[in-house]
Amino acid sequence: MKSAYLFHVGMIPISSAVATTWGIMLALTIFLLLAGRRFSTEPGLLQSALEGIVSAMIDAIEAVIPGKSETLLPFIGTLWVFILISNLCGIVPGLSAPTANLSVTAALAILVFLSVHWYGIKSEGLKRYLHHYTSPSPILLPFHLISEVSRTVALAVRLFGNIMSLEMAALLVLLVGGLLVPIPLLMLHIVEALVQAYIFGMLALIYVSGAIESQQRKKQ
Amino acid sequence: MELDWSTFLLEIVNFLILVWVLKRFLYKPVIESIAERRRRVEGILNDAEKMRNDALSLKAVEEARLAEWEEKRQSMEESLAEEIGLKRERMLKALDVDIEKQKSRNAAIEERRMQEWQKTIETRALGLGAVFAAKLLSRLAGPELDAMIYDLFMEDLEKIDASSLQASLQDGDVELDVSSAFPLSQDKRKKLLGAMEEMTGRTLKASFATDASLVGGLRVGIGAWVLRACLVDELAFFRKMGNGA
Numbered sequence: 001m002k003s004a005y006l007f008h009v010g011m012i013p014i015s016s017a018v019a020t021t022w023g024i025m026l027a028l029t030i031f032l033l034l035a036g037r038r039f040s041t042e043p044g045l046l047q048s049a050l051e052g053i054v055s056a057m058i059d060a061i062e063a064v065i066p067g068k069s070e071t072l073l074p075f076i077g078t079l080w081v082f083i084l085i086s087n088l089c090g091i092v093p094g095l096s097a098p099t100a101n102l103s104v105t106a107a108l109a110i111l112v113f114l115s116v117h118w119y120g121i122k123s124e125g126l127k128r129y130l131h132h133y134t135s136p137s138p139i140l141l142p143f144h145l146i147s148e149v150s151r152t153v154a155l156a157v158r159l160f161g162n163i164m165s166l167e168m169a170a171l172l173v174l175l176v177g178g179l180l181v182p183i184p185l186l187m188l189h190i191v192e193a194l195v196q197a198y199i200f201g202m203l204a205l206i207y208v209s210g211a212i213e214s215q216q217r218k219k220q
Numbered sequence: 221m222e223l224d225w226s227t228f229l230l231e232i233v234n235f236l237i238l239v240w241v242l243k244r245f246l247y248k249p250v251i252e253s254i255a256e257r258r259r260r261v262e263g264i265l266n267d268a269e270k271m272r273n274d275a276l277s278l279k280a281v282e283e284a285r286l287a288e289w290e291e292k293r294q295s296m297e298e299s300l301a302e303e304i305g306l307k308r309e310r311m312l313k314a315l316d317v318d319i320e321k322q323k324s325r326n327a328a329i330e331e332r333r334m335q336e337w338q339k340t341i342e343t344r345a346l347g348l349g350a351v352f353a354a355k356l357l358s359r360l361a362g363p364e365l366d367a368m369i370y371d372l373f374m375e376d377l378e379k380i381d382a383s384s385l386q387a388s389l390q391d392g393d394v395e396l397d398v399s400s401a402f403p404l405s406q407d408k409r410k411k412l413l414g415a416m417e418e419m420t421g422r423t424l425k426a427s428f429a430t431d432a433s434l435v436g437g438l439r440v441g442i443g444a445w446v447l448r449a450c451l452v453d454e455l456a457f458f459r460k461m462g463n464g465a
Binding site: 012013014015017018021022024025028029032033036039040041043047050051054055070073074075077078081082098101102103104106107108110111 | 222223224225226227228229230231232234235236237238239241242243245246247249250251253254256257260
């Protein structure tokens with residue numbers, strides 16, 4: 001599926017996925033700026049909701065890798081938030097979910113791939129981190145490399161395939177069944193959006209924690 | 221399905237910017253807010269803990285004070301009970317003394333009542349005896365009894381203190397009034413007059429009369445003196461004795 005470019009910024013073509021992403025970023029920024037002005041020690045409804053969401057993210061990270069929530073929250077939390085909102089954009093008429101674009105999911109998967117190594121190297125250093133690819137035996141190095149590539153591809157394709165297929169299915173049902181028939185499918189879309197965002201974020205968290213913990217295990 | 225490199229790269233950049241945005245405007249403020257609230261809660265908890273410790277220390281002080289009060293109260297109760305016991309004992313002793321006094325007083329009253337009763341009985345007995353004796357003597361009265369009483373009078377006359385009688389008599393003529401239940405013979409009249417003159421040392425002007433109300437015997441009046449030797453006077457004397465005279 002080739003991206004349809006909406007416009008160009010200089011020499012750079014801007015696809016609808018990028019434009020939607022910018023819209024999401026802008027909306028989030030405005031929302032957070034407005035919400036942040038009302039933050040106080042006596043939280044209101046909105047602040048309580050935001051605190052609940054962030055606390056749930058911290059708890060989920062702490063459950064997988066204790067003591068690293070402060071380091072991992074910006075990356076993993078942003079994955080959850082961005083993928084969820086991107087997924088839900090698909091149910092807004094006239095918009096397409098950015099995550100239904102393979103370039104977007106591939107970009108996210110590459111970011112996860114890079115972040116795994118980043119956090120791994122940051123945790124113990126480059127040499128010791130690279131050493132784990134030859135551990136327990138250098139024979140396992142190709143398998144480690146294949147695993148790294150395959151799981152990154154799997155991340156990208158899983159999210160892209162699920163969201164794209166949902167949108168496609170909704171479109172087909174709409175064409176075949178009429179205006180109100182795809183509503184159950186749209187509800188399924190909401191659930192699927194939540195599940196896929198959670199799965200992507202949790203897998204990224206598990207990969208990162210695996211990289212950090214493998215170094216810690218060696219240290220022990 | 222084709223990878224669009226511009227979208228791919230822009231999305232990477234977008235995501236990194238979004239990470240910064242969320243970190244700056246969501247995670248940091250929320251975490252700081254939570255931390256601030258946690259600090260406040262910890263402060264409140266510390267204050268509460270401090271208040272609790274203060275309250276516990278205050279409670280300990282109050283408990284110690286209460287224990288002291290309780291000990292003092294018990295001590296006072298014991299001393300009060302002891303004092304009450306002593307006072308009770310004193311009061312019982314005083315009551316025993318009062319009871320004994322009352323008993324002795326009652327016994328004295330009872331004794332007095334018995335004496336009065338006995339006296340009343342005796343008076344009544346004497347009264348009855350006097351009535352009985354009067355009836356009996358009135359039936360036995362006669363010249364023989366009269367003569368016997370006369371003889372007794374004459375014997376008793378010697379026992380009278382003559383000096384007292386003489387002192388009571390006034391100067392001048394002294395009358396001797398003799399009343400008898402039965403007429404006295406001349407011989408007896410002379411004998412009586414003679415005895416009286418001998419006793420008084422004076423010449424007496426005698427008058428003799430008969431008075432049946434005397435029942436038996438005679439009554440002799442000289443100056444302020446009246447010598448009674450008749451049954452009526454004896455019975456009256458007897459009755460008077462019975463009345464406590």
